[in-house]
Amino acid sequence: MTEITRTFAETRQRGRGRVGLVPTMGFFHEGHSALMAAARAASETVVVSLFVNPLQFNDRADLERYPRDLDRDLEIAREQGVDLLFVPPAEEMYPLEPLTRVEVARVADHLEGPRRPGHFAGVATVVAKLFAGLQPDFAFFGRKDAQQLAVVRRLVLDLSFPVTVIGRPTLREADGLALSSRNVYLRPDDRPQALLLSMGLFAAADLAEAGHFEASELIAAVRRVGSGEDFEYVTLASQDTAQPIDRIDRPSFLALAARIGSVRLIDNVAFDLVAGNVIGDRGIRLSAPSRLYS
Numbered sequence: 001m002t003e004i005t006r007t008f009a010e011t012r013q014r015g016r017g018r019v020g021l022v023p024t025m026g027f028f029h030e031g032h033s034a035l036m037a038a039a040r041a042a043s044e045t046v047v048v049s050l051f052v053n054p055l056q057f058n059d060r061a062d063l064e065r066y067p068r069d070l071d072r073d074l075e076i077a078r079e080q081g082v083d084l085l086f087v088p089p090a091e092e093m094y095p096l097e098p099l100t101r102v103e104v105a106r107v108a109d110h111l112e113g114p115r116r117p118g119h120f121a122g123v124a125t126v127v128a129k130l131f132a133g134l135q136p137d138f139a140f141f142g143r144k145d146a147q148q149l150a151v152v153r154r155l156v157l158d159l160s161f162p163v164t165v166i167g168r169p170t171l172r173e174a175d176g177l178a179l180s181s182r183n184v185y186l187r188p189d190d191r192p193q194a195l196l197l198s199m200g201l202f203a204a205a206d207l208a209e210a211g212h213f214e215a216s217e218l219i220a221a222v223r224r225v226g227s228g229e230d231f232e233y234v235t236l237a238s239q240d241t242a243q244p245i246d247r248i249d250r251p252s253f254l255a256l257a258a259r260i261g262s263v264r265l266i267d268n269v270a271f272d273l274v275a276g277n278v279i280g281d282r283g284i285r286l287s288a289p290s291r292l293y294s
């Protein structure tokens with residue numbers, strides 16, 4: 001039975017045994033469900049936080065139109081066996097105007113950082129508050145937001161939060177498009193173009209697994225498949241620091257951002273080194289339409 005909680009104190013007090021936290025902004029899709037399932041498998045108490053965090057939106061219009069539906073989210077949380085859905089009102093999150101910001105330098109310098117000023121400080125600040133206020137043993141994040149994952153991992157190291165951060169693969173629609181709550185705003189005629197993003201990344205992953213490790217070659221492959229796309233960037237970066245790198249010589253990810261219609265999409269494939277081999281994590285594809293559309 002999933003219960004909604006509104007304060008840090010009651011959420012913390014209800015935790016029994018190991019607590020697994022999944023931080024979210026709601027409007028759940030299968031990417032969120034997969035994180036909840038991973039948390040369920042690892043923890044006695046699963047807490048999902050749902051807070052559309054104004055601090056991390058640099059674009060007011062994006063914040064205002066972010067999709068919200070608590071009844072729908074509660075239903076999905078129930079299906080995944082979530083114990084507590086923590087939905088703090090703004091006064092619980094920010095009882096006073098917040099004067100403190102957590103800034104993770106360098107990791108936020110490239111990719112999304114310069115294009116969304118203040119975004120990662122907003123993310124890092126709210127994640128630090130969740131860790132401090134809820135004291136989870138584990139916290140689950142999607143690899144879809146690879147730079148965010150790097151920011152969170154570094155924040156935990158730098159500030160000694162006693163939490164284990166777990167990154168999970170990207171869930172994709174059946175055609176390959178990475179799931180995002182914002183996909184509901186794609187028009188049907190935007191989809192063919194949106195599809196080229198993941199197709200380009202998969203082509204690059206094939207190249208990398210065949211021994212082509214140069215960033216320039218992988219980036220060219222993405223740009224070739226997506227010729228005509230409005231790319232903001234296509235970059236190979238280190239998983240640890242999110243700094244651009246020239247070749248896959250460490251755990252890394254090939255990331256892109258592009259505008260499709262009125263929606264800004266991000267996607268990536270991660271490159272892990274397994275027994276000396278480069279393996280591309282292309283994520284997991286749904287076999288049926290996402291429940292985002294039902």
Ligand code: AMP
Pocket residue numbers: 023024025026030031032034035140141142143144145168169170171172178179180181
């Ligand atoms: P959000 O609600 O968009 O802030 O996302 C909450 C968590 O879900 C973050 O850790 C995201 O990285 C993760 N997430 C979002 N989309 C996906 C996806 N398609 N696959 C896996 N995880 C995702």
